[in-house]
Amino acid sequence: MNTNDLHPDRETGAAAGGDTRHDLRLEGVSKRFGNFIAVDNLDLVVRRGSFFGLLGPSGCGKSTTLRMIAGLEQPSSGRIMIGGVDMAGVKPYQRPVNTVFQSYALFPHLTIAENVAFGLRRRGIKDVRRQVADMLALVELESQAAKKPAQLSGGQQQRVALARALINKPEVLLLDEPLGALDLRLRRQMQIELKRIQTDVGITFVHVTHDQEEAMTMADTIAVMNAGRVEQMGAPIDLYEHPVTTFVANFLGQSNLIKGQLTGKAGGDTMLEVHGQRMAMPTARVHTDRDEVWVGVRPEKMQISRAGTSVEGENAMTGVVTDASYIGVSTQYLVALPWGQEVSIFSQNLSTEGPLSAGDDVVLHWNPAHTFALDSTQDAAAGAEKVEGDE
């Protein structure tokens, strides 16, 4: 395949914000099913050639959004633009979009080669052999061309579904939980594969998933969705390091959220008080107008030391270890704070004294720059249920 004509000038044009004609844009898109609002006034811009992740728990509206882009559902209001063309009234089979379905939806009566050729044949392209061979080579399934889908493993079927969509060189490729049915090891492998293929072909990928690790591994930009809305959008590192809502703080990784009050500003810093303890943090990381806040720190950003250790210049609080799980690469601690709340700490096993154990008095301390402050009216547990729910 000639990858040159597939390569949009991502680095130069789109990323610099110059050429926006080929973007996928959602403007005020809503979808209602009866009284239920699945997607609520969604605005999104997906840059051409980017790998865009739509991340959220089941029922957050991410799949509905994908189906609206594909044309399998009609928005109740708002509009969807692909490459500058309004998609209202454009039938699914007329859109420059292809989908990799969660169930793969391979045609069981056709061979792998015919499955892959399906889209080309429907557009009246007679000689498909060369393209099908190239595409099967891309997904490393040349030897399976004559087989039926039922004869392939889950991972192979997934790659056929990808090839069947990619061969059409759509403007946008939609992936609906494409790795959901695979086991963990295969999923890791396919994540890397998918990213490689996307880089190779340079097509815009919109990837829907509930797996935050999967989204962070592959996507350039992630939109975290909850209850039909985008909670926060940005690069994986921005979302993780600078969550602006409790939902994002909990859904992407874990967060310790502790009640506190903002007490004033000094330079670029904001002073705060947490259960009588004075602390500081960068003002840029305060994401609320109120003085009552959730003070957030990621578990791996907290350091744990025996009580009495000097923690000059850091935010600190004391506690008692209630649980220590040694898992080799790190030790995960649960520490009870004086007011009863438990926080978790992921500690690299750097200390030579061996891990702390339950009952030890400790001091927790962290770099003030790792502190963030969120609106205290938000639910501190929002987005945290996914741990039991999805994995």
Next chain:
Amino acid sequence: MSAAPAPGAASAAPADDVARSVGTKAWTPYALLTPGMLWLAIFFLVPTVMLVKMSLSSGTAFSGDGSFTFDWQFSNYSDAWNQYVIDSPIFQKSLVYALIATVLTLVIAYPLAYTIAFKAGRWKNFLLVLVIAPFFTSFLLRTNAWQTILVDSGPVVTFMENTGMLSFLHAINTPDSWPSWAQLFPDGLTGENRVLATPLAVIIGLAYNFLPFMTLPLYASLERIDFRLIEAATDLYSSALTAFRKVTFPLSLPGVVAGTLLTFIPAAGDPVNAALLGSANDALMGNAIDSQFKATGNYPLAAALSAMLMFVIVVMVALYVRRAGTEELV
């Protein structure tokens, strides 16, 4: 196998394990098969052997001492051939009537099954009950009812007359110039102003009576189709019609094959519809066998006709199933 040297040694231990863990349950499959096998042996194999034996015997039931001698009378088959294929084309008629009825049934049943499978929503079960509801009354009664529906000068016939359908159907006939063995509809598909006692009435009766046998297998195979496959086809540049042609219909082929067989096979041998809805000219193989058996007492000829019909249907079905290639479908 690359492990050629001692395949027995390698497999012996696991086989023993299996035998032990399954224990006395090894005979279970045979026990489960026994009733069906016995049924087939008593009600299919034995009668078939008796039928073939009778078809090669001589004698009649109503003359002489009423007994039959098995003496390899192959002339029964040549008599059957001459009388029912060459002299009057009853054999051909049976197959053609059954074929038309099968196509008609398929054309009616496919949209019906499709609607029930994909569009009926909560009415699905109710509609399925309606499909089999006719079975609650007797086959004979239902066929008789068609005499009333298609009665001369009745509303149906009047409507067909007024719309010109009747004269159109009457015009569909086999020309006099054709040889006698090809005279399938010498007087048209219908009469000039009647439907009852014409070929069409028999075909309608066959199509009506076997409709559920077509609808249910079609429904079963359509209902199994994953709707996401149709979405996938739509996503891959197929219009609704193309998606049907390339995905839905091929995937429903097992149902089409099952339904057409369940309709065609009994329709080809059915005597009731021709007897109740047709004229004397519309007698089919079922009626011929019936009359040779009951009126003439020529059991050997009746048996030869039955064996012939059975043989031709088996060959046709084998060719058809092979052509449709259902074994390749999942």
